[in-house]
Amino acid sequence: MARKRKNTNGESGGRGGGSGSQSSSTDTKSKNSNNRPLTGKKLSHALSWALRHQALAIGLTILPDGYVPVDEILSSTHPKLKGATLEEIQKMVETNDKQRFRLDQKLRSDFYGISDVNADETIICIRANQGHSIKTINPELLFRRLSPEELRTLPCIVHGTYVEPWKSIQKTGLKKMNRTHMHFASGLPDADGVISGMRKTSTIFIFVDPVKCAEGSIEFFISANGVILSSGIEGTLPPTYFSHVTGTSGDILMDNRS
Numbered sequence: 001m002a003r004k005r006k007n008t009n010g011e012s013g014g015r016g017g018g019s020g021s022q023s024s025s026t027d028t029k030s031k032n033s034n035n036r037p038l039t040g041k042k043l044s045h046a047l048s049w050a051l052r053h054q055a056l057a058i059g060l061t062i063l064p065d066g067y068v069p070v071d072e073i074l075s076s077t078h079p080k081l082k083g084a085t086l087e088e089i090q091k092m093v094e095t096n097d098k099q100r101f102r103l104d105q106k107l108r109s110d111f112y113g114i115s116d117v118n119a120d121e122t123i124i125c126i127r128a129n130q131g132h133s134i135k136t137i138n139p140e141l142l143f144r145r146l147s148p149e150e151l152r153t154l155p156c157i158v159h160g161t162y163v164e165p166w167k168s169i170q171k172t173g174l175k176k177m178n179r180t181h182m183h184f185a186s187g188l189p190d191a192d193g194v195i196s197g198m199r200k201t202s203t204i205f206i207f208v209d210p211v212k213c214a215e216g217s218i219e220f221f222i223s224a225n226g227v228i229l230s231s232g233i234e235g236t237l238p239p240t241y242f243s244h245v246t247g248t249s250g251d252i253l254m255d256n257r258s
Contacts (some may be wrong), residue, residue: 038083043092046080047073047101051128061111062134065141066127067104069111073126089126098196099225102127130196130223133179143221143229148214156191157184157210157220157228160202170245170254173238174206181221181229182237184208197227209243209256216241 038046050073055062058078062068073084093101103126109119130143139145146154159174159182176182185197188205213220213230218241221229230237245254 036083037085037088038081039088040092043084043088044096044100046084047089047092047126048128048131049080050076050078051101051126052131053133055134056136062136063106063110063141064136064138066132066137067106067110067125068127070103070124070126086124093126100129100131100196102129102224129225130181130183130227130229131179135180137180139180139221139229143223146220146222146228148217151210151214151220154186154210154228156187157208157213158186158188158198159184159206159208160189160198161204161206163203166204166245166253169206170239173236173241174232175237176231176235181231184228184230186226186228195226203248204245204253205247206245207243208237209241212241212243 050058050060051062051066051068055068058076058081060068060072060076070086070089073081073089074086076082076084090103093103103124105122106125107119108116108121108123111123111125113119127142132142161169174182183197185194187194189198189200189202216233218230218232218237223229232238239254240256242254242256244252244257246252
């Protein structure tokens with residue numbers, strides 16, 4: 001008969017303490033939980049956290065265009081990325097309704113230099129399409145710049161927010177906060193062809209005047225998933241560049257239209 005292993009690490013088996021067999025059961029459950037694949041929303045949130053904000057902090061190699069080797073994510077020991085698999089990442093990229101991520105292939109030398117023994121080998125890499133706060137990201141490599149002529153002709157540039165933030169936004173303008181850009185959509189969440197750019201729960205809609213922005217030489221970009229981005233003027237888009245602002249019922253909160 002196999003002998004029961006004693007709990008020798010001094011830890012109790014549960015919240016209220018207990019026998020060694022209880023501890024063993026708890027340990028097994030913990031291990032099984034850690035071995036579960038990272039899927040769905042948890043995987044999407046983990047990749048957003050890593051690729052948009054923390055890649056450098058957790059030791060991932062990230063290029064100025066936002067790409068990170070998938071192998072580095074799979075081998076990461078960070079708890080948030082534990083359980084990630086290539087199959088689940090591919091599935092999530094293909095099915096994500098907001099098209100937040102993009103998979104591609106690049107040379108190993110792009111990440112690790114030509115001295116790498118396998119420099120000519122291609123590797124799978126992934127990036128977030130927008131939403132970065134990492135300062136080494138170059139928007140010219142990640143997004144497409146909109147020319148002033150193209151900006152003028154955009155039918156809609158709208159930012160979604162909520163009642164509390166609006167109280168300060170109407171006075172001081174939109175701010176990019178800790179991100180590299182402010183995010184805008186090309187229409188309201190239920191409009192045809194609008195993939196991303198604002199939360200579906202937004203209750204205040206700030207419509208931007210594209211002509212005024214073009215005349216003010218304010219730079220705008222567009223991401224691969226159709227999000228419109230701008231850093232405004234030193235990180236702020238003043239209210240004078242707003243066309244009008246509405247609530248969910250269509251009530252006008254601000255109107256700069258002539």
